[in-house]
Amino acid sequence: MSRITLPRAARRLAIAAAASATAVVLTAVPAAAHVEVESEKAEALAEHVTISFEAESESDSAGITELKVVLPEGIKPADVTYDKGPEGWKFAAEDAGYTVKGPALKAGENAEYSITVRQLPDAKELAFKTLQTYGDKRTDRWIELDDEGENPAPVLKLEAAAPGAKQTDPSPSNTASPTPTADDTAQPSSxxxxxxxxxxxxxxxxxxxxxxxxxxxxxxxxxxxxxxxxxxxx
Missing domain, CATH: 1.20.5 (Single alpha-helices involved in coiled-coils or other helix-helix interfaces)
Structure with missing residues (x-):
């Protein structure tokens, strides 16, 4: 009797051990790299909000050199100022967003930086599509808006606006006066x-x-x- 039950018990123990080992292997696999975004003042219509980003590196041979961001609707490049980032990196506004770049970081090192936004729009979430470039010219495109996509864009969830919060006037740089025409510039003083x-x-x-x-x-x-x-x- 014992000769029959022991092999069965052994097989059960082997199956349980294999399942446990598989679970350990699966949980040990790191999640796909991406860009994280967070803010302590993630609230619709909030003003002078600092937003922090961390672009995770997934290269063992080249460091990150540039992050190119497309701003979400409701935030203009003129409404964004650079807060801080990797040593030697510079901020530059562009037509649809901005770029933060500089000397290559060490291979495997994440790129962390922060910006300040004049006022957040009245929205539930903000997607900051990001192109992440390495020293070997490789580019990771974190631009997908689908939560289940392989290359998701960093998304900042916003809480509802505070009672009484309103959209402020556009920044001066966004309300430029009309460009003078040739006739306007040629007018004499009288x-x-x-x-x-x-x-x-x-x-x-x-x-x-x-x-x-x-x-x-x-x-x-x-x-x-x-x-x-x-x-x-x-």
């Missing part, structure tokens, strides 16, 4: 003088008055000479 010149062939009114007086004097002189000669002949 608009009255411009009108007089255009109506009178390009000369000031005083010049035309002088010309008129000279013509009158010339005609009078000719008339006087002709009349005097006629009297002398008679």
């Amino acid at each position: 608009a009255k003088e411009t009108d007089e010149k255009s109506d009178q062939g390009g000369l000031p009114a005083g010049a035309w008055v002088g010309i008129g007086a000279a013509v009158v004097i010339a005609i009078a002189a000719v008339f006087f000479v002709v009349r005097r000669r006629g009297g002398a002949r008679s």
Whole structure:
């Protein structure tokens, strides 16, 4: 009897051990690298909000050199200022977002930086699509908005706006005055003088008055000479 039950027990123990080993192996596999984003003031319409990012490195041979970010709708490049980042890295605003780049980090080192946003939009979440470039020109594209995608964009979840919170006026850099036209830049200092010149062939009114007086004097002189000669002949 014991000869039959022992092999069965052994097989059960082997299966249980294999399952445990498999679970350990699966849990030991690291999650796919990506970009993390967080903020202590993640609230719709909040002002002067600092947002921190951490781009995880998944290269053992090259360091991260650049992070190019496309801003979510409701945040303009002019509303963003650079807070801090890796030593030697610089911030540059672009048409649709910004770039943070500099000397290559050590291979395997994550890139951490933070920005300050003038005001967050009235939204539930903000996606910061990111292109992560390494020293060997490899680029990881963290741009997918699907939670189950292989390359998800970093998304900041926002709480509801505080009672009474409102959208502030746009920043001065976003309300630039209309670009002057060629006609605007060519205007003289006096608009009255411009009108007089255009109506009178390009000369000031005083010049035309002088010309008129000279013509009158010339005609009078000719008339006087002709009349005097006629009297002398008679």
